[in-house]
Amino acid sequence: MLDIKFIRDNVDKVRKSLQDRGAGFDLDSFLSLDEKRRGIIQELDRLRSEQNKINDEISILLKNKQNPEEKIRQTKVLSLNTGELEEAFKEIKLIFDEQLLNIPNIPHVSIPRGDASCNSIVRGWGKPKKIDFKPLSHIELSENLDVIDFKRASKITGSNFILFKGKGALLERALLNFMLDLHTQKHGYIEVFPPFLVNRASMTGTGQLPKLEEDMYRLKDDDLFLIPTAEVPVTNIYRDDVLEEDSLPVYHTAYTACFRREAGSYGKDTRGLMRVHQFDKVELVKFVNPRDSYDELERLVADAEEVLQLLEIPYRVVMLATGDLSFAASKCYDLEAYAPGMDKWLEVSSCSNFEDFQARRSNIRYRDKKTGKKRFVHTLNGSGIALARTVVAIMENNQNPDGSITVPEVLKKYMNGCEVIKSE
RNA sequence: GGAGAGGUGGCCGAGUGGCUUAAGGCGGCGGUUUGCUAAACCGCUGUGUGGUCGAAAGGCUGCACCUGGGGUUCAAAUCCCCACCUCUCCGCCA
Numbered sequence: 001m002l003d004i005k006f007i008r009d010n011v012d013k014v015r016k017s018l019q020d021r022g023a024g025f026d027l028d029s030f031l032s033l034d035e036k037r038r039g040i041i042q043e044l045d046r047l048r049s050e051q052n053k054i055n056d057e058i059s060i061l062l063k064n065k066q067n068p069e070e071k072i073r074q075t076k077v078l079s080l081n082t083g084e085l086e087e088a089f090k091e092i093k094l095i096f097d098e099q100l101l102n103i104p105n106i107p108h109v110s111i112p113r114g115d116a117s118c119n120s121i122v123r124g125w126g127k128p129k130k131i132d133f134k135p136l137s138h139i140e141l142s143e144n145l146d147v148i149d150f151k152r153a154s155k156i157t158g159s160n161f162i163l164f165k166g167k168g169a170l171l172e173r174a175l176l177n178f179m180l181d182l183h184t185q186k187h188g189y190i191e192v193f194p195p196f197l198v199n200r201a202s203m204t205g206t207g208q209l210p211k212l213e214e215d216m217y218r219l220k221d222d223d224l225f226l227i228p229t230a231e232v233p234v235t236n237i238y239r240d241d242v243l244e245e246d247s248l249p250v251y252h253t254a255y256t257a258c259f260r261r262e263a264g265s266y267g268k269d270t271r272g273l274m275r276v277h278q279f280d281k282v283e284l285v286k287f288v289n290p291r292d293s294y295d296e297l298e299r300l301v302a303d304a305e306e307v308l309q310l311l312e313i314p315y316r317v318v319m320l321a322t323g324d325l326s327f328a329a330s331k332c333y334d335l336e337a338y339a340p341g342m343d344k345w346l347e348v349s350s351c352s353n354f355e356d357f358q359a360r361r362s363n364i365r366y367r368d369k370k371t372g373k374k375r376f377v378h379t380l381n382g383s384g385i386a387l388a389r390t391v392v393a394i395m396e397n398n399q400n401p402d403g404s405i406t407v408p409e410v411l412k413k414y415m416n417g418c419e420v421i422k423s424e
Numbered sequence: 425g426g427a428g429a430g431g432u433g434g435c436c437g438a439g440u441g442g443c444u445u446a447a448g449g450c451g452g453c454g455g456u457u458u459g460c461u462a463a464a465c466c467g468c469u470g471u472g473u474g475g476u477c478g479a480a481a482g483g484c485u486g487c488a489c490c491u492g493g494g495g496u497u498c499a500a501a502u503c504c505c506c507a508c509c510u511c512u513c514c515g516c517c518a
Contacts (some may be wrong), residue, residue, distance in 0.1 A: 041474050054498075054499095060443085075498045
């Protein structure tokens with residue numbers, strides 16, 4: 001969330017941010033609500049102050065064995081007034097807090113203004129392999145090779161779930177191990193394996209709540225949520241903590257399954273692995289000194305890109321425009337892998353700098369060495385990378401005329417030496 | 425799932441309704457002493473929020489904060505209810 005003081009002092013900036021994002025938020029009525037809120041605080045504090053004084057006087061009277069009846073009568077009335085005002089304050093605070101949580105982060109100046117059509121392609125890597133036959137889609141390939149069983153996944157759970165089989169399951173597992181090894185051994189991330197279920201406070205801390213409740217799987221009896229991304233549990237590791245400045249930056253990587261209801265997206269990419277309710281992902285999360293966060297973002301993107309480079313999958317890096325930016329992010333790069341079977345660019349990673357937006361919500365701070373003051377860290381995260389669609393890219397890029405799939409060089413050792421996935 | 429014990433500042437730990445402005449200790453910061461270090465001694469010590477002064481750093485001032493939420497009372501760390509978390513024992517279990 002944004003700092004209310006910042007909002008008050010920078011109304012124009014916030015207004016422009018809301019416009020650029022196309023967010024429908026009534027800033028003016030929020031500001032007048034804030035004014036009202038502060039008015040009540042002042043009156044409430046005045047009443048309490050008066051009451052505190054009389055209470056002290058009562059204490060002294062009692063100590064001197066004098067009768068405090070008169071004073072007690074006085075403060076009884078006061079207490080009644082305070083109680084009423086407290087009710088009013090509670091009501092207004094509830095609305096105020098919720099509205100504050102619904103104001104999106106301010107987009108960084110470096111990104112294009114406008115909707116998704118204004119997204120800009122920053123760079124590309126690799127060239128699609130020459131495929132001199134009509135390439136199959138991953139759906140056809142995986143059904144022919146019997147490595148994914150879509151029908152039975154539907155039977156077990158429902159549509160848009162996946163049942164990997166045989167070499168398909170092995171490929172999934174190999175990819176996860178390959179990516180975790182790369183990030184821990186080469187890029188310096190510390191691996192964590194967090195819970196897949198989180199509570200409401202964690203979901204609010206990273207910004208999924210209150211806005212996106214209907215997008216998530218929720219366990220009503222326990223008020224827990226299945227995580228839509230490892231970003232949630234991993235960022236919340238340090239909720240309400242104060243880190244030492246010297247310990248920054250902190251890098252974590254985690255494998256988790258991710259669960260998304262994808263409510264309202266039926267009809268879009270609903271076949272195959274494109275948009276599924278459960279997928280595997282290796283996530284990268286950084287907690288950094290605010291001074292460094294934009295350099296850290298570039299390195300984060302590079303770390304995610306290296307996965308695709310080593311897998312030899314052609315991709316492009318897209319800088320999102322203000323209107324396409326997610327709620328909590330101030331700057332975001334998407335990585336899109338090319339899939340020749342579908343002739344589509346698939347979003348396989350999203351790398352964002354949240355500045356102090358999540359840190360303020362989650363109360364993650366560091367102690368400034370010079371001043372001794374606590375300040376909010378900057379948080380960043382990115383997929384490094386998301387699996388289902390990466391599997392699509394691997395299958396479709398590496399397919400052979402006979403319908404088999406060549407295993408990328410770097411994955412061979414993770415697949416017990418298997419070089420080609422073929423019909424058995 | 426059942427029974428019990430707990431949750432107090434950065435940490436440990438006292439505190440059963442009003443001199444609590446949260447004792448005492450550890451740690452941290454500053455100082456005295458000192459050839460240097462240590463010890464000893466002295467002083468200081470958190471967070472949030474509102475107002476106000478200031479260019480700022482920050483100052484002054486009010487309020488709130490003893491896990492969270494309700495309640496009782498003129499007054500709650502303290503009494504009552506609910507939730508969450510931790511620990512111990514029992515049960516169940518991969």
